[in-house]
Amino acid sequence: MTTHTPRSEVLRYTAFSSDPEGGNPAGVVLDATALDDKDMLAIAADLGYSESAFLTRSSEEPGDPEGRAYGIRYFSPKAEVPFCGHATVAAAVALAERTGPGKLVFTTRAGTVPVEVTEESGTLRATLTSVEPHIEKIADADLDEALAALDWPDSDLDPAFPPRIAFAGARHLVLAAATRARLADLAYDFARLEALMHRLDLTTVQLVWRESAAVFHVRDPFPVGGVVEDPATGAAAAAFGAYVRELGLAPEDAVLTLHQGEDLGRPGELTVTLRAGDPRVRVSGEGTRIG
Template sequence: MANSAPRARRTERSTVQRWAAFSSDPAGGNPAGVVLHADGMTEDEMLHVAAEVGFSETAFVTRGDQDGLSIRYFSPLAEVPFCGHASVATAAALAEVRGAGGYFFATPVGQVEIAVADADGGRIVRFTSVDPFVEGLPADTRTRILSVLHLDPADLDPAYAPALAYAGNRHPLLVVRSRAALDRMAFDPAAARALMDAEGWPATIIVAWPEAPDRWHVRNVFPVGKISEDPATGAGAAALGGYLRETRAVTPPQRIRIFQGSHVGRPSELTVDIPATGGIVVSGSAVRLPDPATPA
């Protein structure tokens, strides 16, 4: 173990790419680290690199069976089963080397299909989630979430029942009745982290508001390291799409747009296509971020 940290530091400085997913502007979107050649790295080394990078997730790609690709995701604190924005970032990074086209990632939650297309000098990346499902959210759990987020039961939209929505991760999902409630939401990161750890939620708490049936504004609580709120959450977008289908709030096929990140100064846009069956399709732009200066 004595040599793992120096090796991780060398890996981080030499091979980590930095991308922003779900924006064509480097000042927007959700930043992710990408290590395209992670073969031989231990879990401890991956976690160390993710902590040094400091983004909500860093993706690590290794060679899988039959020339396929395996991918793992680490926040600065722990491994995450699936991360949509880091998948988008990784596919964009691969496309710089291999060109636009299709990829299959073997993730801890199953195979995820990714497609990269060139568009207006940039790239659009689309992933298809694993099959989503929805579970009920116990009333006492809902009460604890509302307390942590400083929201009242009257803030909830009665047309959308609170739920646990899954499309790779279990996300508690609340829909509020107004933009004012969404904007007013506030939380102590330590209290939110304690609740999420106690409930075993590896990813974000989703709070959403429908401006229109096909236009949603979303905030995703995700306290990890220096981060408290996710600017763009691909897995959460897929979970919301699955929830809308399962609860018959939409009639598939349906496309919705999700706007996220304005509350943390990194505006993002995610397009969600909801088919009648199968995985939810989430797409958006990706842009490479400049590498940090190497210390002298």
């Protein structure tokens, strides 16, 4: 049986909201040194959150004199994922509560992710910088299968936003709904979509609706993680930022607001920042402890 130290206790935080009842909850273990893969998966499954973050200190490495570098792994209730944005924000906020705001460096299985935490009026806000992103086309047959699993006819798609697979640490299929009503009506074939996502190595399906040039509403089915829907998805937000920039759907310098979780009763807000000359995408949001 694994022995847990006080720092390896399981903390609960929400990301992309300052309200414990909003945003996306995540488990956070600040010292997972004593845990193996089975332990981490069991903790994630017991919590039932879409993801949990497990940290190990990397302060012995050169270039980290202040001890603010960490290795981090992410587990859903069913499997490990290479990168998770909301659990990164949750972990960064948990650390900032203990060591103060400032810069952190997380080494993920997708690459190195810098995070900066700031505080304003007692609220902590974390900004992560993604690994270098890219997008790719999806085969017509795979798109047809995704739409069939969602029970979305072609006419429900927004033609201004072509379907693509986008990556910024994890792979997400981006599909744009033509109306808010279409986005709100989400009742999909769990097993069918899960099978397609495993075959295409997708983490979520990023469903979006454009309210205005810089404001979007999003939802993220996550059957491969054992969760029907993710309430707020930082990794998908980063991928979406890469998607709109590469397709010329947003300026090279842009700040986008993504609203997610409203249809689940857990509203959250994600800020996506694009900078000219830097291919990486920044995603920021508030966070707070649950309970």
